């Protein structure tokens with residue numbers, strides 16, 4: 001028996017059903033097309049197996065990624081190289097190995113995110129070594145109307161522009177640039193700035209995922225930033241590079257380096273920062289037992 005009050009117009013019901021079904025089909029179709037397009041791109045331009053093996057050994061070995069993670073990283077890096085242009089400058093030649101190393105390390109950050117996180121820009125420029133940039137800062141003229149222009153010359157190992165290129169010094173970016181156990185990685189650093197700048201300037205807070213608490217992020221990072229300043233005053237060095245004391249944007253970038261390069265040490269020293277980064281990157285490198293990290297509870301031979 002159908003109760004009078006629950007009766008609905010059959011044509012409305014059909015329309016409603018049709019729309020729902022249609023919407024579902026459209027979404028399905030779109031994601032299938034997307035998937036098909038991605039697979040086609042990968043079939044055509046996947047990083048060749050031999051080159052990938054070489055990159056895995058020279059630039060990724062110490063992250064101890066699982067076979068599944070390496071497979072995903074290879075796919076991401078291959079797609080990344082189809083979307084980006086990597087040019088040499090200052091006489092630097094860029095070969096396929098360098099391209100693959102840069103792509104693989106950049107994509108380590110987004111291993112469990114998505115390639116869209118690196119959308120909206122196209123170029124990576126590689127210099128042989130440190131490069132010099134001239135900066136001009138205009139000081140607020142204030143009430144007296146006396147605006148001052150400061151010109152600064154800076155020597156950089158890397159730089160990231162909001163909607164523009166990432167610039168790297170290969171001397172610093174090459175896989176053998178730093179000793180084992182050091183939390184330095186200019187590629188991770190500059191691409192972390194890129195993620196940070198997705199929601200404006202590099203202020204140390206990238207767009208957080210639903211469910212993450214912005215106030216908590218601010219609290220945790222502000223506390224750690226202040227602690228780094230205090231450590232520098234007392235000449236105590238930890239896993240976070242003192243360069244992070246420059247500003248919150250640099251702090252996020254160097255904390256990201258430590259998160260991937262020396263995760264156990266970062267967790268021991270700053271568990272709150274580690275936890276926030278693990279939520280943001282959706283990775284837990286500490287569990288992988290990163291090769292250049294020190295075992296839990298033993299940092300005696302650090303350095």
Ligand SMILES: [Zn+2]
Nearest residue numbers: 189193250253
């Ligand atoms: Zn930086």
